[in-house]
Amino acid sequence: MHGGGFFYQALIYLAAAVVTVPIAKRLGLGSVLGYLLAGVAIGPFALGLVGAEGQDVLHFAEFGVVLMLFLIGLELEPSRVWHLRGPILGLGGLQVGLTTCVLAAIALGLGVDWRVALAVGVTLALSSTAIVLQTLDEKGLLATRGGQSSFAVLLFQDIAVIPILALMPLLAVPGAGGRGAEPGHDDTWVAGLPGWAETLVVLAAVLVIILAGRFLLQPVFRVIARTGLRELFTATALLLVIATAVLMTKVGVSPALGTFLAGVVLARSEYRHELESDIEPFKGLLLGLFFMAIGAGIDFALIARSPGLVFALTGALIVAKLLVLLVLGRLFKLGFDQTLLFGFSLAQAGEFAFVLLSFAVRYDVVGENLAATLIAVVALTMAATPVLMLLNERLVQPRFGTRERTEREADEIDEQSPVIIAGFGSFGAIVGRLLRANRVTATVLDLDSDRVDLLRKLGLKVFYGDASRHDLLHAAGAGKARLLVLALDRVEKNLELVETAKKHFPQLTILARARSRAEAYELLEAGVEHVFRDKLDSSLRLGVEALRLLGFRAHQAHRAAQTFRSHDEKAVRELATMRHDHTLYLSTARERIEGLEALLRGDLADSGEMRDAGWDPESLRQEYGARKADEPK
Amino acid sequence: MQRILILFAHPAFEKSRVHRRLAAEVERLPGATFHDLYEQYPDFDVDVGREQGLLVEHDLIVLQHPVFWYSVPPLLKQWFDLVLQHGWAYGSEGTALAGKRVLPALSTGGRKEAYRHGGHNRFTLRELLAPIEQTFVLCGMEYLPPFVIHGAHGMGAPEIERHARAYRKLLEALSGGRLDLVAARRLPQIEAPLDDLIRPAGGNDAERSEP
Numbered sequence: 069m070h071g072g073g074f075f076y077q078a079l080i081y082l083a084a085a086v087v088t089v090p091i092a093k094r095l096g097l098g099s100v101l102g103y104l105l106a107g108v109a110i111g112p113f114a115l116g117l118v119g120a121e122g123q124d125v126l127h128f129a130e131f132g133v134v135l136m137l138f139l140i141g142l143e144l145e146p147s148r149v150w151h152l153r154g155p156i157l158g159l160g161g162l163q164v165g166l167t168t169c170v171l172a173a174i175a176l177g178l179g180v181d182w183r184v185a186l187a188v189g190v191t192l193a194l195s196s197t198a199i200v201l202q203t204l205d206e207k208g209l210l211a212t213r214g215g216q217s218s219f220a221v222l223l224f225q226d227i228a229v230i231p232i233l234a235l236m237p238l239l240a241v242p243g244a245g246g247r248g249a250e251p252g253h254d255d256t257w258v259a260g261l262p263g264w265a266e267t268l269v270v271l272a273a274v275l276v277i278i279l280a281g282r283f284l285l286q287p288v289f290r291v292i293a294r295t296g297l298r299e300l301f302t303a304t305a306l307l308l309v310i311a312t313a314v315l316m317t318k319v320g321v322s323p324a325l326g327t328f329l330a331g332v333v334l335a336r337s338e339y340r341h342e343l344e345s346d347i348e349p350f351k352g353l354l355l356g357l358f359f360m361a362i363g364a365g366i367d368f369a370l371i372a373r374s375p376g377l378v379f380a381l382t383g384a385l386i387v388a389k390l391l392v393l394l395v396l397g398r399l400f401k402l403g404f405d406q407t408l409l410f411g412f413s414l415a416q417a418g419e420f421a422f423v424l425l426s427f428a429v430r431y432d433v434v435g436e437n438l439a440a441t442l443i444a445v446v447a448l449t450m451a452a453t454p455v456l457m458l459l460n461e462r463l464v465q466p467r468f469g470t471r472e473r474t475e476r477e478a479d480e481i482d483e484q485s486p487v488i489i490a491g492f493g494s495f496g497a498i499v500g501r502l503l504r505a506n507r508v509t510a511t512v513l514d515l516d517s518d519r520v521d522l523l524r525k526l527g528l529k530v531f532y533g534d535a536s537r538h539d540l541l542h543a544a545g546a547g548k549a550r551l552l553v554l555a556l557d558r559v560e561k562n563l564e565l566v567e568t569a570k571k572h573f574p575q576l577t578i579l580a581r582a583r584s585r586a587e588a589y590e591l592l593e594a595g596v597e598h599v600f601r602d603k604l605d606s607s608l609r610l611g612v613e614a615l616r617l618l619g620f621r622a623h624q625a626h627r628a629a630q631t632f633r634s635h636d637e638k639a640v641r642e643l644a645t646m647r648h649d650h651t652l653y654l655s656t657a658r659e660r661i662e663g664l665e666a667l668l669r670g671d672l673a674d675s676g677e678m679r680d681a682g683w684d685p686e687s688l689r690q691e692y693g694a695r696k697a698d699e700p701k
Numbered sequence: 702m703q704r705i706l707i708l709f710a711h712p713a714f715e716k717s718r719v720h721r722r723l724a725a726e727v728e729r730l731p732g733a734t735f736h737d738l739y740e741q742y743p744d745f746d747v748d749v750g751r752e753q754g755l756l757v758e759h760d761l762i763v764l765q766h767p768v769f770w771y772s773v774p775p776l777l778k779q780w781f782d783l784v785l786q787h788g789w790a791y792g793s794e795g796t797a798l799a800g801k802r803v804l805p806a807l808s809t810g811g812r813k814e815a816y817r818h819g820g821h822n823r824f825t826l827r828e829l830l831a832p833i834e835q836t837f838v839l840c841g842m843e844y845l846p847p848f849v850i851h852g853a854h855g856m857g858a859p860e861i862e863r864h865a866r867a868y869r870k871l872l873e874a875l876s877g878g879r880l881d882l883v884a885a886r887r888l889p890q891i892e893a894p895l896d897d898l899i900r901p902a903g904g905n906d907a908e909r910s911e912p
Contacts, residue, residue, distance in 0.1 A: 630746045679749050682783040691792055 080117045084110045085356050100203050101454035103356045107363020118364050126361035132354025133198045134313050135347055137324040141331020142340055149332055152220050159217055159400055160224020167193035167392045183239040187433045190232055191425060192385060194225045196418030198358055199453050204413060213402055214409030221414060226325045229420055240431045257318050273319045277312060281333030289339045293517035293532055305346040338520045341531045345539035366447045370440060382448045390415040405465055412460040416449035485511040488544055489553040490535035490565060492523060495581050495602055496555030511544045536564040538572050546573045554580040559587050566594045592644040608633055628668055631679055635664045703876050705733040706759035710766040710777040712739055719808050719853045719861055726865040732876050738776050745779050752784040756798060761875055765806040771829040781836060790840045799841030806848045806868060813851040827889045848891045867893030874899040
């Protein structure tokens with residue numbers, strides 16, 4: 069039934085996701101639960117469309133977590149990470165330490181050997197980065213204090229995995245005789261090195277990532293960007309992440325941690341938004357696959373054999389972790405609702421448990437039966453997380469106390485630029501500088517990598533990328549911005565962008581530069597209200613100067629230009645509606661030109677359209693000139 | 702029901718405290734059109750046709766502005782120059798505005814005592830604004846005594862609030878025909894409180910017919 073090659077597999081997973089996830093979303097369950105249910109549905113215990121190879125899929129899909137950490141790193145500037153050091157070390161350290169103790173104590177109480185109890189405790193103390201971050205992100209809670217605290221703890225757990233892996237062999241029950249080191253671990257360059265050397269190698273690898281991010285990647289990205297091949301940029305982005313992951317695995321560190329670091333290093337790069345939008349779909353797909361593999365991997369046969377035990381352990385695990393987290397939340401002075409969010413987010417065991425348990429089995433720390441039961445428990449707690457968070461949101465939170473969320477959200481919007489400028493040539497640059505001089509920050513997107521580089525050297529916040537891409541606009545914050553300034557050099561791009569923005573970000577007000585009358589027509593037709601012909605102002609100013617040099621009074625020339633401009637702007641808008649009818653267009657255009665000239669010559673003095681008649685004494689002379697000087701003017 | 706056009710002119714509205722409050726009070730007054738000139742014509746390019754149309758559509762024109770150098774802000778003067786055309790607003794054939802009323806609504810930085818003979822400004826405010834008054838009289842309109850807020854520079858929030866409410870009450874009374882015009886015309890200027898000038902709602906009140 070299963071098997072049948074790559075395409076068959078892809079068909080099953082994709083179909084399951086496409087069918088289940090929208091339903092779950094519609095029901096308000098969130099995508100994570102949708103993927104998990106899809107996994108259960110296609111798994112060996114329901115439809116049986118996928119079988120044992122599910123574990124390989126899980127292994128492969130874990131790369132999604134790596135990509136996710138890279139993306140999170142991209143959003144965090146180094147200063148923000150430094151700011152989080154307190155929660156990471158304090159909150160994270162206490163969470164892992166306390167939870168390990170509590171879980172080990174429970175295990176001891178159940179009559180397990182202390183070594184096994186400790187191994188199980190530390191394994192289950194870790195939470196699921198993938199599920200927690202994806203769910204928090206989807207609910208928009210990542211920026212809240214509870215979300216940030218959860219993130220800090222998860223980051224600490226990622227670091228803690230390294231010493232825990234080293235600890236496992238030491239816990240091996242004496243005499244049982246381990247079956248030797250994990251083959252995977254042998255692959256690393258640090259295998260067999262003494263502890264201090266291992267530390268040095270890891271530090272060196274971290275240094276390599278930081279230095280490469282700072283000095284090597286910028287020029288590489290610039291060269292790639294200059295080729296103008298989008299897929300090549302995507303390939304480079306993936307290569308970067310995979311290379312970092314491989315390097316980190318080779319030195320025995322969690323690849324997720326390595327790519328997170330790489331992300332942080334690149335957080336201030338001009339290619340940030342481009343990288344984000346390139347990696348994002350891969351992350352999404354792989355994480356979805358990951359969740360489905362978890363769902364498919366839940367061993368319902370084992371659960372059916374001893375449902376009482378499995379569910380009791382699952383419940384006990386969640387309650388124990390939740391209590392520790394709630395205590396810590398209060399200890400670190402999180403608000404009440406944020407403590408609840410923090411607690412319910414992290415109350416599950418995570419994907420690390422799968423790795424650590426198989427590791428523990430290999431070293432005979434944990435027996436195979438116990439491990440199988442625990443894996444089922446871990447999977448159940450993971451599947452329960454979205455449900456628990458939903459319960460917290462719908463039932464627990466509304467009953468208790470204050471919500472911090474609204475307050476924090478304003479903060480978040482504060483960081484967001486209200487304006488996005490697409491195209492930072494001479495036109496866009498002047499717009500940007502005027503805004504900046506008035507303390508309005510703008511996010512700038514430009515496609516010319518040389519220019520981006522130059523502008524960043526001048527200290528401007530400019531990002532490389534094709535602004536007509538919806539995902540990139542999204543990454544630049546188009547969902548929250550108010551204005552979109554279109555100042556691209558190419559006409560088609562401007563129109564493409566208008567279409568994208570109107571479709572995906574209807575709240576944006578679009579201000580567009582038109583390089584010609586024809587382009588102005590097209591933009592007006594596309595529904596842009598604020599269209600600016602870039603040559604109109606400068607040519608009018610030149611015309612005014614020409615008139616002055618010919619002896620006209622400055623104010624007369626200035627008023628003529630004002631009249632010309634308002635007349636012409638009206639005409640463009642009128643003509644835009646009739647440009648497809650060639651004859652009508654030409655005749656109307658001719659009429660408008662003649663009308664304007666007559667107006668400026670003063671031939672229309674009686675028509676009421678004469679704008680400066682108030683300053684023209686002609687009619688007064690006619691009425692009062694014959695009489696004596698009792699005139700009012 | 703008198704239709705009111707509020708011609709508002711303030712070149713630095715964002716820095717104003719008094720006019721921001723006054724504007725907020727009357728911006729959405731039923732039966733009134735609030736017309737912010739500096740917002741409409743930042744380049745002084747007044748659309749004469751549009752402005753004349755607005756004047757024709759309303760019965761009472763309120764000129765709301767701060768007093769700068771004993772006169773109106775420059776854009777309002779430009780507006781006078783261009784909109785009040787000979788042959789339309791005045792002159793033997795200019796009767797478009799005849800019979801309408803004008804009410805200035807002014808703020809001055811200086812205190813009331815400064816605006817008197819022998820005072821710091823040597824003339825009363827009414828005297829200083831004679832050119833404006835005559836402009837509208839020439840157009841055949843009735844110039845009502847200005848509604849004035851003196852001492853705007855040193856004014857605290859509660860007092861601004863009091864003036865803003867009085868301003869709104871005044872416009873409502875004018876709109877509903879409840880202002881005692883006979884008494885008002887005898888005054889050099891109108892100031893808060895206005896209790897003696899406004900008849901209570903009811904009686905022959907035009908507003909009662911509204912749903």
